[in-house]
Amino acid sequence: MDSKLRAFINAMPDDHARRRFAERCETSLGHLKNVMYGLRPCAPDLAVSIERESGRSVTRRDLRDDWHRFWPELIDAPERAGGASAPMELSPVRQTALQFCQGTP
Numbered sequence: 001m002d003s004k005l006r007a008f009i010n011a012m013p014d015d016h017a018r019r020r021f022a023e024r025c026e027t028s029l030g031h032l033k034n035v036m037y038g039l040r041p042c043a044p045d046l047a048v049s050i051e052r053e054s055g056r057s058v059t060r061r062d063l064r065d066d067w068h069r070f071w072p073e074l075i076d077a078p079e080r081a082g083g084a085s086a087p088m089e090l091s092p093v094r095q096t097a098l099q100f101c102q103g104t105p
Helices: 003-010 015-024 029-036 044-053 092-102
Strands: none
Touching: 003 029, 015 029, 015 044, 029 044
């Protein structure tokens, strides 16, 4: 079970935002839930998509214990406190979720 992915998904305002996030990651909300509850492993390409679309709130390192086998270039890359290796702009889905939570249209 991935607690960072679960916290990120559950922080979204509703299932519509969750579904849009899943679509941007090119998967279904059901599959994301299977990954976050540990029922299915996170495929490497999905891990990359989740990292990108979450604005690195959830990273490849968070999603796969064997991340170093797929992305050896990350072995020496420094991690920020949040687990990400470098700052990144918020994805449109994250911006929308943030605007919704702040009451901004």
